[in-house]
Amino acid sequence: MLWILVGLLFAITALSSIGCWLIPSGRVAEALNLTAAAVDCVLVGVLLARTPSHGVETFHHYLLLNPLGLWVMLCTALVYLLASIHAIGYMRGMREESARLNRFYALFSAFALTLFLAPIQNNPGLFWITIELTTITSAFLVAFQRAPETIEAAWKYVIIASAGLSLALLGTVLFYWAGTFAIGPTYNMTWSRFAAFAPGANPVLILFAFLLVLIGFGTKVGLAPMHTWLPDAHSEAPAPVSALLSGALLNCAMLGVVRYLEVLRRSPVYSYAQTTLIALGALSLLIAALFITRQRLIKRLAAYSSLEHMGIMAIGFGFGAPFGVIGALYQMLNHALTKSAVFFGAGNALHAYHSKRITKIRRVLDYFPVSGALWLAAALAITGAPPFGLFWGEVTLLRGGMAGPNAWAVAWTGILLIVVFIGFLKHFRFMYFGPMPAQIPDTTLHWTQVAPLALSVGAVLVLGLWWPHPVWIYLSAIARHFEPN
Numbered sequence: 001m002l003w004i005l006v007g008l009l010f011a012i013t014a015l016s017s018i019g020c021w022l023i024p025s026g027r028v029a030e031a032l033n034l035t036a037a038a039v040d041c042v043l044v045g046v047l048l049a050r051t052p053s054h055g056v057e058t059f060h061h062y063l064l065l066n067p068l069g070l071w072v073m074l075c076t077a078l079v080y081l082l083a084s085i086h087a088i089g090y091m092r093g094m095r096e097e098s099a100r101l102n103r104f105y106a107l108f109s110a111f112a113l114t115l116f117l118a119p120i121q122n123n124p125g126l127f128w129i130t131i132e133l134t135t136i137t138s139a140f141l142v143a144f145q146r147a148p149e150t151i152e153a154a155w156k157y158v159i160i161a162s163a164g165l166s167l168a169l170l171g172t173v174l175f176y177w178a179g180t181f182a183i184g185p186t187y188n189m190t191w192s193r194f195a196a197f198a199p200g201a202n203p204v205l206i207l208f209a210f211l212l213v214l215i216g217f218g219t220k221v222g223l224a225p226m227h228t229w230l231p232d233a234h235s236e237a238p239a240p241v242s243a244l245l246s247g248a249l250l251n252c253a254m255l256g257v258v259r260y261l262e263v264l265r266r267s268p269v270y271s272y273a274q275t276t277l278i279a280l281g282a283l284s285l286l287i288a289a290l291f292i293t294r295q296r297l298i299k300r301l302a303a304y305s306s307l308e309h310m311g312i313m314a315i316g317f318g319f320g321a322p323f324g325v326i327g328a329l330y331q332m333l334n335h336a337l338t339k340s341a342v343f344f345g346a347g348n349a350l351h352a353y354h355s356k357r358i359t360k361i362r363r364v365l366d367y368f369p370v371s372g373a374l375w376l377a378a379a380l381a382i383t384g385a386p387p388f389g390l391f392w393g394e395v396t397l398l399r400g401g402m403a404g405p406n407a408w409a410v411a412w413t414g415i416l417l418i419v420v421f422i423g424f425l426k427h428f429r430f431m432y433f434g435p436m437p438a439q440i441p442d443t444t445l446h447w448t449q450v451a452p453l454a455l456s457v458g459a460v461l462v463l464g465l466w467w468p469h470p471v472w473i474y475l476s477a478i479a480r481h482f483e484p485n
Contacts, residue, residue, distance in 0.1 A: 074333070227287070243344065250310055254314070313328045
């Protein structure tokens with residue numbers, strides 16, 4: 001039954017992509033894409049509720065349904081649905097692209113399909129392939145407007161991400177090679193097989209393989225210093241694409257790092273792998289804080305916030321079970337929802353003020369009392385301020401590091417979170433309470449540009465005021481798989 005639901009999810013998303021490509025009508029394409037996103041969200045919810053905690057393998061062990069992968073799929077499904085709603089009004093506002101709207105939605109569905117494929121891959125090699133497929137589909141979306149800066153951002157994204165993923169491929173090959181000394185010259189390459197031989201494998205070899213994988217998938221995550229593609233791609237893509245890049249793609253890439261960290265949990269190099277991941281997370285947080293305080297473009301501000309939160313998640317996963325992993329996973333969901341709202345608001349502001357520059361966006365609440373208030377709430381939430389869900393994710397993961405050997409990262413993270421809070425909201429203070437703009441902005445907003453903002457902000461507010469007990473139990477079950485013994 002579970003695999004019927006998985007097959008249905010993939011079939012619906014693939015048919016949506018094909019249908020959008022073949023049907024020239026933009027209105028039909030947006031309806032097909034939105035229907036697929038809504039059905040996908042329901043199907044992922046059913047899978048999340050029915051999949052056993054130990055996971056299920058099928059198709060000769062090539063596919064794996066387990067709580068960790070399904071949690072990433074849930075984040076993807078929610079962002080895909082919210083972004084599909086926002087895309088209706090946003091893309092209609094791009095009148096110069098109206099003749100190609102069906103192509104946009106075809107690529108949008110194809111991108112979502114690759115994001116759903118990656119988390120259920122039980123073969124590390126196939127997981128690498130699906131992550132590479134996400135690069136191919138999303139690159140066309142980044143360059144969709146065909147402006148020189150968007151094409152440059154897309155090429156930069158492809159070159160840097162592919163270079164990083166080539167290192168991840170080499171790390172995967174070295175992991176497989178390490179297994180041949182214990183299992184034999186050939187064997188089924190799965191995550192469980194890697195975990196089985198890791199404790200007795202050559203520690204230098206598997207640590208070197210992990211570092212390659214960390215750099216490779218860390219490049220796609222946007223961890224510093226491999227992050228340079230992220231600000232350009234996220235800021236130049238259409239707002240719904242930016243939401244899917246930040247709220248879904250980065251999580252899928254982070255899953256690759258986390259899967260390999262889980263593989264090493266009983267090996268003698270586990271603590272070294274944890275410390276390295278924490279160090280990259282700490283560096284990412286520092287660079288994000290510095291660039292956020294001095295940023296001048298609104299979507300690049302949101303992009304560097306993504307770098308910040310990926311760094312925080314890396315620190316949480318590096319701390320390990322139980323609170324570190326639970327907090328990082330809760331952070332993953334809340335970041336996906338909140339960052340989507342931030343990009344939706346930025347996209348609305350870009351359309352209204354016809355500028356990406358923060359200094360050109362002024363008195364937002366005066367002209368957009370509803371969407372402006374929601375965007376401001378999203379800005380507060382993304383800085384980790386209470387009572388929103390990101391606050392509890394950060395508090396929980398920092399609790400996970402207080403008693404461990406990397407407790408220094410707790411103080412480091414706390415200090416930089418204060419810097420980010422001040423720097424990020426400084427820009428919003430100017431946009432909301434600065435002088436009147438030179439020209440009156442276009443106040444026309446389609447309801448689909450406001451509804452996903454309300455849904456996202458409402459969800460992270462609920463998750464901040466009430467952490468559902470079933471969610472805590474679910475995340476605790478995932479965290480147990482990261483205990484070293």
